[in-house]
Amino acid sequence: MKQTQVYYLPATSGAAQAQNLRDSGIQNDSILIANREDSYAEDAGSKGFHVEHDFAKAAAIADVIFLLIPDQVQPRVFNKQVAPSLKSTATIVIASGYNVFYKLLSFQPTQDVVMVAPRWMSKEPAEIFERAAEDGFIQQLKHHSSVSQYGQLSGALALDGKQAREHFKHILHNQVLNGKFCEEFSKIEDDLEKEGDQNPLNELYRRSEESELGQAEKRVRARLLNHH
16 A cells, blocks of 8 residues: 655755655655755755645645654644644654653644654764864754753753752753743744844853853863864
């Protein structure tokens, strides 16, 4: 039985997953890229994939969907534009557990939800550590998801090195598990698409770079560069 796989992009792994599916023998006509009109859509089209800009129309024909858009926009896009048109028997594949853990996505009881997080594969661990060495701890966070960036930067700014264990226990039990972090992050989701100082992440980066850790990191990197 022919099944239609729909990919909601963009994501760092989205194009690769669609390409791997096609390379593994899935017919190109069974793969549909659902994306707004932007460079990601143009790139997918240039590679021969079928592209649909109407998310609801794409959802209506999907047997399996890969929800690969950023965490902060998933609830808005999925719940309003995808879920109402999705088949009751559809399988939803996610690459991050954030929105599922906090129950922010509206799934039907008859739908299957699968998590495939293609990280730490092939050369990726080495590349991540190389970026950390080259960019430093703070700047290498820009290679993470927005959720990871916000959580690590905001948490690190309040860190007392002598009480690291207690501090992170507090974050785990009083922010992550009780939903407080999710509530706080939801308030700034729309602002993450803004530029400059209006983007909360940019402000966190500025404050982090001015912190003791940030200043120490700059000194270490400067010394390393002087030795090359």
